[in-house]
Amino acid sequence: xxxxxxxxxxxxxxxxxxxxxxxxxxxxxxxxxxxxxxxxxxxxxxxxxxxxxxxxxxxxxxxxxxxxxxxxxxxxxxxxxxxxxxxxxxxxxxxxxxxxxxxxxxxxxxxxxxxxxxxxxxxxxxxxxxxxxxxxxxxxxxxxxxxxxxxxxxxxxxxxxxxxxxxxxxxxxxxxxxxxxxxxxxxxxxxxxxxxxxxxxxxxxxxxxxxxxxxxxxxxxxxxxxxxxxxxxxxxxxxxxxxxxxxxxxxxxxxxxxxxxxxxxxxxxxxxxxxxxxxxxxxxxxxxxxxxxxxxxxxxxxxxxxxxxxxxxxxxxxxxxxxxxxxxxxxxxxxxxxxxxxxxxxxxxxxxxxxxxxxxxxxxxxxxxxxxxxxxxxxxxxxxxxxx
Ligand SMILES: Cc1ncc(COP(=O)(O)O)c(C=O)c1O
Numbered sequence: 119x120x121x122x123x124x125x126x127x128x129x130x131x132x133x134x135x136x137x138x139x140x141x142x143x144x145x146x147x148x149x150x151x152x153x154x155x156x157x158x159x160x161x162x163x164x165x166x167x168x169x170x171x172x173x174x175x176x177x178x179x180x181x182x183x184x185x186x187x188x189x190x191x192x193x194x195x196x197x198x199x200x201x202x203x204x205x206x207x208x209x210x211x212x213x214x215x216x217x218x219x220x221x222x223x224x225x226x227x228x229x230x231x232x233x234x235x236x237x238x239x240x241x242x243x244x245x246x247x248x249x250x251x252x253x254x255x256x257x258x259x260x261x262x263x264x265x266x267x268x269x270x271x272x273x274x275x276x277x278x279x280x281x282x283x284x285x286x287x288x289x290x291x292x293x294x295x296x297x298x299x300x301x302x303x304x305x306x307x308x309x310x311x312x313x314x315x316x317x318x319x320x321x322x323x324x325x326x327x328x329x330x331x332x333x334x335x336x337x338x339x340x341x342x343x344x345x346x347x348x349x350x351x352x353x354x355x356x357x358x359x360x361x362x363x364x365x366x367x368x369x370x371x372x373x374x375x376x377x378x379x380x381x382x383x384x385x386x387x388x389x390x391x392x393x394x395x396x397x398x399x400x401x402x403x404x405x406x407x408x409x410x411x412x413x414x415x416x417x418x419x420x421x422x423x424x425x426x427x428x429x430x431x432x433x434x435x436x437x438x439x440x441x442x443x444x445x446x447x448x449x450x451x452x453x454x455x456x457x458x459x460x461x462x463x464x465x466x467x468x469x470x471x472x473x474x475x476x477x478x479x480x481x482x483x484x485x486x487x488x489x490x491x492x493x494x495x496x497x498x499x500x501x502x503x504x505x506x
Contacts, residue, residue: 121403123411123477129399130478137462137486142278142306142442142474145332145396154395155334158388175390179327182397183339186405187323188314192376193347195340198386200305200324203340204233204272206359206380207301207322210350213241217269221298223247223255225277225284230303230324234272243267253280254433257288268298275313276306276440279467281416281432281474283307283440290319299346305329305338310412310441310476312405315341322346327389330441330476332396337389342377356382408477412441415475415484419443422488428495431470444470445491446500453498460490469501 127133130146138146161168176196184191197203218241220234234244245263249255264271271293276283286302293300301322304313308323309330315323323341327333342350351373357363358381361372373379400408413436420443423430432443447453450466457464457471464473464487473487 121407121477123480126403127478127480133478135461137460137483139473139475139479139483139487140463140465141310141330141476142472143465144328144335145330145476146478148332148396148399150399151332151334151392151395154391155388158391172385172387172390175387175394176385178394179337179390179397180339182394182401183341185401186308186313186397187341188316189341190344193341193344195342195377195380196385196390197324197338197340197381198336199338200227200303200326201229201233202382203324203338203380204230204301206352206354206382207340207342207350208233208237209354210352210380211237211269213237213243213269215241217267217298218243219265219268219270220244221247221260221263221268221271221273223260223273223284224249225255225274225279225282226272227274227278227303227305230272230274230301234270253431254282254438255284257285257292260289260292264292264296264298266296268293268296270299270301272301273303274306275302275304275308275311276442278306278442280444280470281430281440281442281472283311283433283438285437286318286320294319306442307440309400309405310408310474312409315343327393327396330400331393332400333393334389334396337386337393340377340380342380344376347377347379348375350379352380354382355379358383358385403477411477412475413439415479415481416441416443418481418484419473419475419487422484423491426488426492426495428491428499441476442472442474444472446470447498448501449498453494456494456498457487457490462487462490 129149132146180194181191183194222231247263299321302320305325308325321343326338328335359379361374450471454466
């Protein structure tokens with residue numbers, strides 16, 4: 119049975135005050151996630167250091183993330199951020215040989231390019247795949263960049279700037295043909311789209327809990343394919359990355375036999391409480407139902423924008439889009455502020471205002487946004503095309 123979205127909406131008190139279209143930046147807070155934060159405070163007051171519970175929470179997050187991605191818990195590292203996971207992985211890669219190339223796209227969030235450029239002193243060469251004339255990056259654009267020297271193709275699933283979704287199966291096929299590994303940055307999709315790392319056939323995936331996963335900042339994950347883990351020894355490490363955390367052996371580095379080797383120090387305990395609650399809620403609603411609802415809402419929004427004569431820069435086909443619809447504006451910062459005055463929460467990147475949808479949004483939210491945009495089109499519409 120499909121989830122009761124009207125009832126679920128009531129679990130997010132913010133939605134009674136705001137038209138909240140900013141889950142691509144930070145999710146709305148669910149009552150049960152707030153209760154999880156409070157449970158942590160209660161534990162602190164009642165018990166002080168409750169390490170057994172805290173370790174169990176960390177493991178619960180690992181197991182829930184594995185369920186969501188269709189991976190095994192041994193393939194999941196619970197990290198402090200996407201950046202922390204990428205740095206741990208990068209530290210385990212060898213760029214001194216002939217396979218020194220990392221291929222990224224022009225749709226990357228900065229951290230998934232900067233961290234690879236940071237490996238240049240270690241021999242890495244970073245190649246950027248540009249957009250085609252229509253602003254999208256079809257898989258064919260990767261064909262030239264991926265070759266026998268490519269060690270890793272590190273790509274975003276959905277672009278944080280314009281909401282475009284890359285053709286991951288197509289990119290994976292090109293990478294496999296040249297023996298390269300693939301890392302998926304799914305921060306802008308995980309929790310809103312159904313991601314099966316096994317059927318996508320990616321080697322690594324990174325994301326975090328503060329957007330569509332309904333959790334909080336300060337916690338993320340790194341998925342590393344089981345067959346790959348033991349051959350990778352991160353030099354970014356710590357005591358929680360060891361095979362025996364409690365051994366307290368200071369004479370050697372003995373990395374865990376599983377993806378935990380990509381972790382570092384004390385887990386983000388309070389964030390584990392919140393993320394466990396967020397992930398449980400998400401899995402209860404069902405990722406398939408969430409994806410269907412998100413597509414229905416973005417489709418409605420794209421069609422409505424067309425009707426008011428303010429077309430989106432986000433691709434029209436579902437296969438090329440995630441949960442975000444981006445609208446071009448001559449002053450995206452002020453348009454975001456004007457929308458906020460009307461209690462419509464969006465965000466902006468470059469010349470675009472981003473509206474991002476989750477299962478707790480409804481058709482009325484889309485209509486509210488469209489009505490406001492229709493009203494604001496005069497001063498804030500897209501820049502006129504250059505007359506050249
Ligand atoms: C696609 C994507 N990757 C990475 C990040 C940043 O991750 P972190 O701050 O956890 O390193 C973001 C943040 O918005 C993002 O949207």
